[in-house]
Amino acid sequence: MSFWQRLADWLEERTGLKTAIHTCSxxxxxxxxxxxxxxxAAILFGLIVxxxxxxxxxxHYSPSAQTAWESVYYxxxxxxxxWLLRGIHxxxxxxxxxxxALYVAGMVFLGEYRRPRELVFWTAxxxxxxxxxxxxxxxxLSWDRNAFSATTVRVRFLxxxxxxxxxxxxxxxxxxxxxxxxxxxxRFFALHVGVLAFGFALLLWxxxxxxxxxxxxxxxxxxxxxxxxxxxxVRNAAACLLLMGVVLALVGREGAPxxxxxxxxxxxDAARPEWSLRGVYGLSEMIPGSGxxxxxxxxxxxxxxxxxxxxxxxxxxxxxxxxxxxxxxANVGILVVIGGGLGILTLLSYRADAKDPRHQEAVAEEQxxxxxxxxxxxxQGIPPTGALTLLKTDPKTEGARLFxxxxxxxxxxxxxxxxxxxxxxxxxxNLGAFGTAQQxxxxxxxxxxxxxxxxxGTAFKNGHMVQTIKEMYAxxxxxxxxxxxxxxxxxxxxxxxxxxxxxxxxxxxxxxxRIDQGRTLFQQNCAGCHRFHGKGTQSGPELTGYGSLGWLxxxxxxxxxxKFYGSRNDRMPIFEKELSRQQIxxxxxxxxxxxxxxxxASQNAR
Amino acid sequence: MxxxxxxxxxxxxxxxxxxxxxxxxxxxxxxxxxAPVGAAVRSFFAPARQKGQPTADFTQVAPLDSLPEDxxxxxxxxxxxxxxxxxxxxxxxxxxxFLRRLGKEQVVAFQVKCPHMGCAISYVEEKQGQEVVKxxxxxxxxxxxxxxxxxxxxxxxxxxxxxxxxxxxxxxxVYVQFKNFRTGTPTKEEEV
Numbered sequence: 001m002s003f004w005q006r007l008a009d010w011l012e013e014r015t016g017l018k019t020a021i022h023t024c025s026x027x028x029x030x031x032x033x034x035x036x037x038x039x040x041a042a043i044l045f046g047l048i049v050x051x052x053x054x055x056x057x058x059x060h061y062s063p064s065a066q067t068a069w070e071s072v073y074y075x076x077x078x079x080x081x082x083w084l085l086r087g088i089h090x091x092x093x094x095x096x097x098x099x100x101a102l103y104v105a106g107m108v109f110l111g112e113y114r115r116p117r118e119l120v121f122w123t124a125x126x127x128x129x130x131x132x133x134x135x136x137x138x139x140x141l142s143w144d145r146n147a148f149s150a151t152t153v154r155v156r157f158l159x160x161x162x163x164x165x166x167x168x169x170x171x172x173x174x175x176x177x178x179x180x181x182x183x184x185x186x187r188f189f190a191l192h193v194g195v196l197a198f199g200f201a202l203l204l205w206x207x208x209x210x211x212x213x214x215x216x217x218x219x220x221x222x223x224x225x226x227x228x229x230x231x232x233x234v235r236n237a238a239a240c241l242l243l244m245g246v247v248l249a250l251v252g253r254e255g256a257p258x259x260x261x262x263x264x265x266x267x268x269d270a271a272r273p274e275w276s277l278r279g280v281y282g283l284s285e286m287i288p289g290s291g292x293x294x295x296x297x298x299x300x301x302x303x304x305x306x307x308x309x310x311x312x313x314x315x316x317x318x319x320x321x322x323x324x325x326x327x328x329x330a331n332v333g334i335l336v337v338i339g340g341g342l343g344i345l346t347l348l349s350y351r352a353d354a355k356d357p358r359h360q361e362a363v364a365e366e367q368x369x370x371x372x373x374x375x376x377x378x379x380q381g382i383p384p385t386g387a388l389t390l391l392k393t394d395p396k397t398e399g400a401r402l403f404x405x406x407x408x409x410x411x412x413x414x415x416x417x418x419x420x421x422x423x424x425x426x427x428x429x430n431l432g433a434f435g436t437a438q439q440x441x442x443x444x445x446x447x448x449x450x451x452x453x454x455x456x457g458t459a460f461k462n463g464h465m466v467q468t469i470k471e472m473y474a475x476x477x478x479x480x481x482x483x484x485x486x487x488x489x490x491x492x493x494x495x496x497x498x499x500x501x502x503x504x505x506x507x508x509x510x511x512x513x514r515i516d517q518g519r520t521l522f523q524q525n526c527a528g529c530h531r532f533h534g535k536g537t538q539s540g541p542e543l544t545g546y547g548s549l550g551w552l553x554x555x556x557x558x559x560x561x562x563k564f565y566g567s568r569n570d571r572m573p574i575f576e577k578e579l580s581r582q583q584i585x586x587x588x589x590x591x592x593x594x595x596x597x598x599x600x601a602s603q604n605a606r
Numbered sequence: 607m608x609x610x611x612x613x614x615x616x617x618x619x620x621x622x623x624x625x626x627x628x629x630x631x632x633x634x635x636x637x638x639x640x641a642p643v644g645a646a647v648r649s650f651f652a653p654a655r656q657k658g659q660p661t662a663d664f665t666q667v668a669p670l671d672s673l674p675e676d677x678x679x680x681x682x683x684x685x686x687x688x689x690x691x692x693x694x695x696x697x698x699x700x701x702x703x704f705l706r707r708l709g710k711e712q713v714v715a716f717q718v719k720c721p722h723m724g725c726a727i728s729y730v731e732e733k734q735g736q737e738v739v740k741x742x743x744x745x746x747x748x749x750x751x752x753x754x755x756x757x758x759x760x761x762x763x764x765x766x767x768x769x770x771x772x773x774x775x776x777x778x779x780v781y782v783q784f785k786n787f788r789t790g791t792p793t794k795e796e797e798v
Contacts, residue, residue, distance in 0.1 A: 065690055065693075149725065149746075152723070152724055152725075153723040153724065153725060153746060156723040156724045156789045156790065157723065157790070159788055159789050159790040159791065160790040165790070166788065166797070167654035167655075168654075170653040170654050170655075170656060171650070171651060171653050171654050173653070174653050175653050175656060175690075175691065176653065176656040176657055176658040176659075176798075177658055177786075177797070178658060178701075178724070178786045178797055179690075181690035181691055182690050182691040182693070183653075183690075183691045264699075265683060265699045265702060266726075267725055267726035269725075269726070269728065269745040269746075270745065271725070271746055284747070285747065285748070285763070286761075287761075288761045288762055288763070289721075289722050289747075289749075289762055289763045289764050289765040289790075290762065290765055290766075290792060291765060291791075291792025291793075296791060296792060296793060297792075298765040298790050298791065298792060300722075300763075300765070300790065358730075358745065359745070362745065405680075405681065409674070409678075573671065573672055577669045577671075577672070578668055578669055578672045
């Protein structure tokens with residue numbers, strides 16, 4: 001007798017395992033062979049897949065406001081195989097929701113709720129609801145902007161309820177609010193991996209156990225009889241494989257989404273519910289938020305609580321409705337009307353967003369932000385305060401945002417690096433390519449200096465500087481003009497060297513001789529008005545270190561200082577009165593395009 | 607396996623003692639669960655009674671000069687101590703407001719949060735034919751407000767007009783009494 005044979009016998013004597021397996025696999029399947037069993041097997045398979053992937057995700061996940069997004073980023077971009085793990089977990093959840101919806105619909109069509117199958121039917125409905133709840137709690141855990149914003153709205157719906165609404169909101173977010181925070185994450189996480197996951201398993205077990213009992217009781221297999229192994233098993237396995245095929249195809253098409261980290265002060269303008277709730281979202285849009293005849297309640301309570309609640313009640317009541325003569329058809333009617341209605345609302349809602357340019361803009365902005373965060377996280381690592389700090393100290397992101405808020409109503413930012421801001425009627429110079437020789441050269445050109453790109457929109461349009469430049473260019477023959485232009489080129493290069501922009505250093509490195517020439521020319525021709533490295537007199541702005549970080553911070557902090565525009569300052573605010581030094585520095589770095597850029601080769605992560 | 611049960615010998619039953627035993631069993635069972643379930647329920651529902659940060663007095667938000675005189679709204683963060691669970695952040699944005707300057711010495715302030723579900727309302731300039739329409743707009747559920755914060759949709763998602771805040775001007779600076787308000791209710795009530 002071989003070792004394995006003896007081991008099997010040993011086990012058989014003590015557990016009866018061999019007989020049990022043999023009996024089970026050879027026993028005729030209750031109710032006959034069918035694809036319905038295969039669907040249930042696929043649902044069980046989905047649950048097992050979620051348990052396996054979920055457990056390993058859990059090993060890498062850290063629920064807190066500073067670490068949730070960060071650990072998901074780690075899973076998605078750094079953990080080997082993490083993107084696949086997360087992708088499978090994400091899409092299996094979506095497929096399960098769809099599968100359970102179809103499963104319930106199938107039961108309604110087949111009338112599989114009639115006595116004594118009521119509980120079988122109800123457990124199926126609760127399985128569907130539980131899968132939705134798992135999606136809703138799981139959705140927040142990535143703690144990205146979309147999750148944060150969408151969940152904020154979701155939990156705030158509780159405030160529509162009279163009396164208990166405010167308390168329920170606080171219970172849901174795990175604290176006094178008003179914002180979601182770390183305790184919301186820990187709460188949702190425990191609900192997701194504990195209560196709801198366990199509840200789903202329990203419901204599935206109850207559903208199958210009740211179904212088996214029904215089959216024993218009814219004792220009428222209408223379908224071809226056959227053993228579990230392999231006749232039913234092959235169908236089950238095929239269904240599971242199909243499910244995984246769909247999931248993998250979805251992961252392959254686009255990995256599980258991860259946006260930019262949650263930022264309570266930067267609400268996501270394109271926040272939308274998951275696809276499975278889009279129908280209710282569409283319904284809600286048709287109903288006003290105003291009060292119901294002075295009751296202190298909003299009409300919104302209907303689409304959010306009462307109508308969905310009634311739909312669930314209606315489905316739960318189907319076994320009773322079916323007792324009526326036309327009950328079966330009434331139930332099919334309910335299913336078609338509700339399912340079709342929600343389907344149409346879902347499509348309309350997606351269509352409306354696709355046609356809304358503002359929505360598209362918000363989506364595109366968020367995608368860029370997400371990409372930028374990943375770029376920074378990969379290049380610089382994430383500080384203990386979280387990935388949001390990376391964005392808040394990034395001139396390309398936060399600098400641009402501050403520029404937009406404080407500068408972009410007067411200054412355009414076009415033609416340089418970073419985000420563009422356009423203006424129809426600029427009242428101050430375009431700062432797009434600020435500090436490059438090409439841009440500086442415009443100040444030294446009689447036409448360009450008067451254009452809206454430079455002084456055109458300002459009080460200096462016909463000022464001393466413009467007059468001086470014009471006079472220099474007046475009455476020149478071709479050779480003289482050429483010489484002057486070359487000299488101006490040199491001065492522009494010299495000033496660009498003062499600015500020493502990081503992305504421009506390579507261009508300047510080859511121009512050493514001309515820069516030196518430019519310095520001499522500047523001392524001879526410009527220092528009469530612009531003080532420069534301790535020489536010259538002050539009437540125009542000092543240009544020592546022109547365009548450097550220090551110079552920009554100083555002039556932005558106080559353009560009306562004596563060394564800059566003094567009393568002739570034209571409308572530019574004294575920003576040190578309203579912005580912090582750090583904020584001004586971020587704006588200055590944005591103007592200088594001084595920020596981290598990933599080396600081109602490293603942008604291949606999924 | 608069901609036939610196993612019939613093999614067990616029947617036991618004689620004492621009715622009265624049985625009753626007390628049942629009572630005792632149930633009582634002991636429940637008593638054993640009181641403390642753990644009670645503690646769990648208490649902690650789980652604890653947030654229901656928690657109060658947020660008390661409303662700060664007027665906070666300085668911006669120099670008056672920094673607000674455009676044509677009444678274009680400006681979004682401004684409110685900086686204060688922020689708490690999240692056990693963490694305290696000394697100086698962080700706890701909310702945002704819109705400021706509009708209406709005259710030399712007149713400024714109005716609005717909560718940025720939409721009275722509907724707390725999304726952030728944005729200020730938008732929209733071209734409609736030749737005219738540029740300036741308005742407030744909440745993108746989550748597409749609610750429109752005019753610059754005075756009044757709802758302008760025939761069927762508005764928002765249960766009430768935008769929430770205004772108290773403003774005072776002193777020494778060239780704008781001060782605002784920042785508050786959060788309940789969402790979803792037709793009446794404006796502070797959220798505490």
